[in-house]
Amino acid sequence: MSWTSRDHTTPPPHPGASGLLDAGSTADLARQLDLARDLVTTAVDRAERPYSGATVDQLRRVVDAVDLDSPLASTDEALDELRRVYLDHAVWFHHPRYQAHLNCPVAVPAVVADVVASAVNTSVDTWDQSGAATLVEQRLVAWLADRVGFDSAANGLFTSGGTQSNLHGLLLARERAAADGVPRERWCVVVSERAHFSARRAAHLLGIALDAHGDGVLEVPTDGQGRMVPRALGRTLQSARLRGLHAVAVVATAGTTDHGAVDPLEETAGLARAHGAWVHVDAAYGGGLLLSPTRRHLLRGLELADSVTVDFHKSWFQPVACSALVVRDRELLALGRHHADYLNPEDDGAEPNLVDHSLQTTRRFDALKLWLTLRTLGAAHLGGLLDRVCDLAAATREDLAGDPDFEVVGGTDLSTVLFRYVACAPGLADDVNDAARARLVADGAASVARTRLDGRTWLKLTLLNPATTREDTRHVVDLVRRLAADATASRTLEDAR
């Protein structure tokens, strides 16, 4: 029996053994990591499809059958249970036919670093809880800022994801408007109609013009590729001004969630500045282009931003969670500074307390995984991997453009493919595409996403797995074709009755 999983009545096998990490328990840690390694490597090797196809009810029965008040007799048993409860029905992002959302297969060194960070349990908040981890994070932030094109005045933080990074960016924008004396009734935020919903939500959370002017978020139209139209942005800013509103921030997106489009960053920044607005660029998805050997130019103008979101857990192949907000000027980041007597009082001396600026207090050392990835695989390698999936998206769009059964949205900057089955009566197309996607989910052999554009249903491939080939995308498209044709046939038959 392992003392880490004893039941309530069994005393620890030796005095002082608590099941927690200490100098005496490292042999047990090593043994359990070996077991975990075997478990996860076997599961990854055996995953024949992205998902088992189990239904919610089936899985709920498995999960609910576990008696959480009765620990198992050994780690081996507990891990076997964990396999049944979790791994047998995990959604496998490393599988080449997982092509649905913005999830990536992970860099192996990053997983290793995550284990180390978990075992040490550093909290990157105050210097006295973090030590060198603070410096590692700061070094990476400075490195990232340099890649963005900011100078040494820049600063930033790791966050839990794009949602938090966007919230933080807009918080700073709001604080600056407040510091400039703009009354809150005049605040608004300008986003493109294709911006991620987290930008709109952040504005709501920040109370931006919530009472006086509806939701305080003004939407700018996009072109057919999902890019913000600069002239429309100019009109939106102008009409906001005429209404007495002040644009606290303009949010540009570098890599929209559906189209994978990069907004025109230079024009957007120029227009925003002319209206006194903070420029936040949500590069949660497109931030990976910073490393691309062939596509870095798509981010031209990023250096004009005040704040930038980059999600390493999307296009940098890092495990969740790993994101950063990088800010052009450390004085701007300091707009969100806060102090607590028990933690980081203002007279705390010269040591860096990253909690001064963070929205989180206790914070995982997520920077470590990126560090180890860069120190082993290297940045150029990651950029090459992203290029590969962008190339695959272009090739897949080409396939679809030549296929009369499908309509495809042409052109994207990143690795999404938007398409829909159209070999049916136009009035049936939404229903048929919905049905095909539902059948795929139920089956689990492949995974595609679904979205709505211009009031119609579209299917979406988000290609983030460099191991996915053109054969894989063709296979998935053929699966969709077959399922959609079946759905068309059954609906046509029903109509005929």
Ligand SMILES: Cc1ncc(COP(=O)(O)O)c(C=O)c1O
């Ligand atoms: C463009 C964009 N921004 C922000 C987010 C939110 O990121 P996260 O899920 O890491 O919070 C997403 C998520 O897909 C996104 O596509």
